[in-house]
Amino acid sequence: MNDVSITGPDGGEVIELGPARMRIMEDGSVTEHRLSIGEITLAPHSAGPPQHRHAQHDEGFYVVSGLVRFTVGDRDHDAPKGTLVMVPPGVPHTFANPGDEPAVMLNTFTPDLYVQYFRDLRDTIAADGELTPATTVKVMARYATTPAT
Numbered sequence: 164m165n166d167v168s169i170t171g172p173d174g175g176e177v178i179e180l181g182p183a184r185m186r187i188m189e190d191g192s193v194t195e196h197r198l199s200i201g202e203i204t205l206a207p208h209s210a211g212p213p214q215h216r217h218a219q220h221d222e223g224f225y226v227v228s229g230l231v232r233f234t235v236g237d238r239d240h241d242a243p244k245g246t247l248v249m250v251p252p253g254v255p256h257t258f259a260n261p262g263d264e265p266a267v268m269l270n271t272f273t274p275d276l277y278v279q280y281f282r283d284l285r286d287t288i289a290a291d292g293e294l295t296p297a298t299t300v301k302v303m304a305r306y307a308t309t310p311a312t
Contacts, residue, residue, distance in 0.1 A: 168193040175202070178285045181294055182209035191275025199275035203268045205231070205260035213296045214257040214311040215303055217250070221273045224248040224258065229266030232259045236311070255311030280306045 168189065176187040186202040203224075205211065214234060224231070226246045233240045233248055234257050241261075242248055250256050260266040272278060283302045288294050300310050 178281050180281070180284050180288065182206035183211070185270075185281045187278055187281065189275075190278050194275070196275045197273065199272045199278040201270045201272075201278070201281070202227075203270050205229075205258075205266045205268075207260060207263050207265060209260050211258040212299050212303070214255050215300075215308050216255050216311055217252050217277070218307040218309070219252060219274075220276045220307075221252065221271075222250045222256075222277070223269075223271035223273075224250075225269040227267040227269055229260060229264050230262045231266045231268060232261050234258070257311075277306050277308075280308075 170188045174188070176190070178185045178187065182205065184204040186204075187199070188202060189198065189200040191197070191199040224233070224242075224247070226242050226244050226248075228244050230244075231242045231246075233242055235250075236255050240248075258268075280302060283305065284294060284299065287298050287302060291298065303309070
C-alpha cells in the first residue's frame with residue numbers, strides 16, 4: 164500500500180452489540196495486519212465482556228469521553244477521559260461504564276487478530292437474538308482468548 168487511509172467521523176464499519184457499539188476504523192488491511200483500531204461506545208450503566216485473557220495480541224484503550232471502569236484480576240481502576248490502558252497478552256481484564264453518560268474509547272489490537280471477533284459477535288446476535296456470557300466466551304475462543312475465571 165502506497166497511500167494513506169483516512170477514516171472520517173462517519174466512516175468505518177459500525178457493529179451494534181447491544182449496549183456497546185464498535186466502529187472499526189482500521190481493520191488491519193492498511194497496516195498489513197500489524198494494528199487495528201476501533202472506537203467503542205458503551206451505554207451508561209453497562210457491563211463489558213466477561214473478564215478474559217488474550218494469548219496472541221496486545222490491546223489498548225484510550226478513554227475519549229466518560230468514565231470506564233477496568234477490572235484487572237480482582238482490582239478495579241476507574242479511568243476518566245484522557246486515560247490510556249494497555250493490556251499485554253495473558254493479563255485478565257474487562258471493562259464497564261458505571262456512569263450516567265455514554266463512554267467512548269479508542270481501542271487498538273496489535274496485531275489485528277481480534278477485529279473479526281466483533282463481526283462474529285454481531286453474527287451471533289443476528290442468529291440467536293441476544294448475546295450471553297457463554298456465547299461471548301465461545302466466540303472469544305476462536306481468537307486465542309480465554310475466560311479469566
